[in-house]
Amino acid sequence: MPDNSAGNNAMKNSAMKNFIGSRAMPDLVYHSPDTITDLMVLMDTHGTSARVVAGCTDFIPSIRTGRWCFDQELNLIDVSKMDELHQIEKQGDILKIGAGVNLTRILESPEVQTHCPVLAQAVEQMASLQVRNTATMGGNICMASPAADTVPPLLVLDAWVMIHDAKGEHKVLLTDFFTGPGRSVLTSGQVLTHICIPVKKSNEAAWFQKIGTRTAVIISVVSAAVRVNVTNGICDTARIALGSVAPTPVRVTTAEAFLEGKPLDDQVIKEGARLAAHAISPISDLRSSKEYRKDMAQTLVKRSITACTEALK
Amino acid sequence: MKMPLTFVLNNQQTTLEIDARQTLLEVLRNQGGMTSVHRSCEEGECGACTVLLNDEPVNACLVLAASVQGAAVITSEGLVKNGKPHPLMKAFTDELGIQCGFCTPGMLMNAYALINRAGEVLLTDQIIRKTLEGNLCRCTGYVNIIKSVQTAQKAKLAGDWW
Numbered sequence: 236m237p238d239n240s241a242g243n244n245a246m247k248n249s250a251m252k253n254f255i256g257s258r259a260m261p262d263l264v265y266h267s268p269d270t271i272t273d274l275m276v277l278m279d280t281h282g283t284s285a286r287v288v289a290g291c292t293d294f295i296p297s298i299r300t301g302r303w304c305f306d307q308e309l310n311l312i313d314v315s316k317m318d319e320l321h322q323i324e325k326q327g328d329i330l331k332i333g334a335g336v337n338l339t340r341i342l343e344s345p346e347v348q349t350h351c352p353v354l355a356q357a358v359e360q361m362a363s364l365q366v367r368n369t370a371t372m373g374g375n376i377c378m379a380s381p382a383a384d385t386v387p388p389l390l391v392l393d394a395w396v397m398i399h400d401a402k403g404e405h406k407v408l409l410t411d412f413f414t415g416p417g418r419s420v421l422t423s424g425q426v427l428t429h430i431c432i433p434v435k436k437s438n439e440a441a442w443f444q445k446i447g448t449r450t451a452v453i454i455s456v457v458s459a460a461v462r463v464n465v466t467n468g469i470c471d472t473a474r475i476a477l478g479s480v481a482p483t484p485v486r487v488t489t490a491e492a493f494l495e496g497k498p499l500d501d502q503v504i505k506e507g508a509r510l511a512a513h514a515i516s517p518i519s520d521l522r523s524s525k526e527y528r529k530d531m532a533q534t535l536v537k538r539s540i541t542a543c544t545e546a547l548k
Numbered sequence: 549m550k551m552p553l554t555f556v557l558n559n560q561q562t563t564l565e566i567d568a569r570q571t572l573l574e575v576l577r578n579q580g581g582m583t584s585v586h587r588s589c590e591e592g593e594c595g596a597c598t599v600l601l602n603d604e605p606v607n608a609c610l611v612l613a614a615s616v617q618g619a620a621v622i623t624s625e626g627l628v629k630n631g632k633p634h635p636l637m638k639a640f641t642d643e644l645g646i647q648c649g650f651c652t653p654g655m656l657m658n659a660y661a662l663i664n665r666a667g668e669v670l671l672t673d674q675i676i677r678k679t680l681e682g683n684l685c686r687c688t689g690y691v692n693i694i695k696s697v698q699t700a701q702k703a704k705l706a707g708d709w710w
Contacts, residue, residue, distance in 0.1 A: 264549045265568040265614040292610045295571060296591040311568070313615055339604070363682020364658065365607045366592050452593055452682055 260298055261305055267313045271399060271428065274314060278424050279401060281310040287426055289315045289335050289371040292362075293378045315371065320428060325350060332430045334373025334396075338385075339364070341372060350434040353388045353441035353460060360384065360445055363452045373427050376412070379419045379483065386413075386484040387460035388443050389432065390476035397429040404428070413483035439464045440543035444535045445478070448522065455479045456523040459511075459535035463543045468498050473507075475536055480517040480528050487514040490536070499544045508537035555616050557582070558626030566613050572621070573597045573608035582623040584653040595683030598654035599623050605658045607682075624653040627660065629710055635703040636660055636696075645696030647687035655683050659697045663704055671701050 268274040278285050286309055288294045297303045314320055320335030323344050330350045332341070341347050342358045361367065361384045375385045376396065386409070395408045401424055412419050421427065435441070441462035447453030458478035463470050473494035478484045490511035497503045512533035519525045554563045557580055564579040573590070576582040576599065586596035590609045597608040600622040627634035636656055639645070646652050662671065662679045676694045685693060703709060 260569050262549055263568045265551065265612070267615070267617070288612075290610075291612050291615070292592055292607075295610050295612070299590060311612075313612070315615065362592070363595065363607075364679055365595060365598055365605050365682045366610065368601075368604045369606050369610060 260309065262308045264308065264310050265313065266310060267316050269317060271317070271319055271426075274312065274317065274426065275399070275401060277310070277312050278426070281312075283423050284308060285310045285312055285423070287312050287314055287377075289313070289320075289374045290337065290369040292366050292370040293374060293380075314373075314426065320373070323347065325434065328434050330432045330434055332372055332432070334371060334376075334427050334429060336372050338362070338367035338370050338372065338375075341385075342367065351388070351392055351432050351441075352435070353392065353443050353462070354385065354432070357384050357388045357443040357445075357458075357460070360443075366452075372430055376409075376430065377419065377421065377427055379413050379415070379417050381416050381481060381483055382455045382458070382479040383484060384443075384445060384455060384458055384478065387458055387476035387478045388441065389430065390484060390486055391441055391460045391462040391474035392432050393474070394430055394432045396427050397431065398425050399428045400425040406431075410486060415482045436464060438466055438547070440546040442539040442542040442546070444539055444542075446531050446535065454522065457517075457528050457531045457535060459532060459539050461536060461539035461543055463494070463499065463540065463547075465499065465544075465547050470494050470497055470499050475507075475511050475539075477511070477515060477532055477536075479522075480515045480532055485515065487511045489514050494540070499540060504537055504540045504544070507540060508533045511536040551614060553613055553617060555618060556620040558622055559620075568612075568614050570613045571609055572599070572601075572606075572611040572613045572616055575613040576608055576621070576623060582625055584624045586650055586653060588650070592682075593684070594651070595654045595658065595680075596651055598657045598683065600657055600661055603661065603664075605661045622657070624656045627656065634660075634710065635708045636663070636700040639700035639703060640693075640696040643692050643696040643699050645689065645693040647685075647689050651683055651685045651687075655680065655685070655693060658683055659700065663697065663701050666701065668705070671698055 266277050315335050320333035322333045323346050324331055338358050342355050347355050375383050389409050395406050397404055443460045445455040445458035447455055455478055460476045462474040464472040473491045475487045475490050490507045493510050494507045512529050517525045517528035549568045553566045566575050576585045585608050588594045588596040592607045592610045598605050599608045602619050676697050
């Protein structure tokens, strides 16, 4: 779970870029604190040379490909052994997930399956078993990839994260967390410790779908998550979030506002999906063109809302 | 930074001198002598470096060696007992689940964990495909690989397993 400060000053030393293996990095000191208190001491001692990691499944390729370079000794702080970050527990109406919980545990957790099944649905489509056994929830969020698959479900569930620093703990809504590709509000000395998700209500349904160039082990071309709460046939809350269509995973509030207060019939769903695609301006890149992304965003939103209404029948 | 790494490698308590920058893949191959752990994509796409870390399959290329302090690692060398190939390996050769063999050690480790997890539940084509989705075979031998895994599970249920 890295903060932004040490990283992206990348490319400073482009000569390092094509080196492979350990040579791509300056010297590294490995720390593995057991408690948040120890972690805070380490962060304080090492300042900007500290880098927080957990599963390292994104960190290692980032180093190897030269996406990240460091020109000074790095203090790598591995938080994956901290018991405090390994809990999944229900506290009242909230499911609290430790940032160090790996994706396999999310997928298999009865609490997640009962209280926020859409998260398990998204995780099931992520990466491979080997990566899910290593990669963490917190890491997927902190890397702040526009294509992070856990994020659209968390956005539609109105999740927030707990951030720990020298002053203590504070809460940040996930909608306010991301500031750009690979960037978030986390600053040096801060660590994301928990993810808090309001539990599923009886009139609620949520759905996640993604499109990639193959079904497994692939970065999303477009992903969509939808949540609706329906009372007496009328949608009273709608949430739509899209991944890989903007610099960060985004909510499309215009489409949400359109759905709220209406019965979710075919016509309304179609128009809601059209508005969602209208609200985004994706880019063309290696994985896909902007036109395809827009078209698929519309299709995925339509399918997802439809799946929600089916689930509520 | 140089540091000592103590872990259980194929049931043997092992201490190696490593650099904190090394991945588990590099340490297993270079210092540990476990050359069945194949180096290929080095970004978690292909699964050729799959090993068991505390009984769970992981990509050794995406694990920092320093983080396995005190853990148990099994590579496909560890499946061999008294020079005898594991029944899972025998199933792969009997069912022609091997062509060039490059992906095989990774396939074996993922399949070994799957068969152990499954217990008495018979492994369907679908479950095997879903589980092995992180292991690429460029000889396109998936059909025989799936047969191999099913044959190996039968061997396990018949008591021929370790």
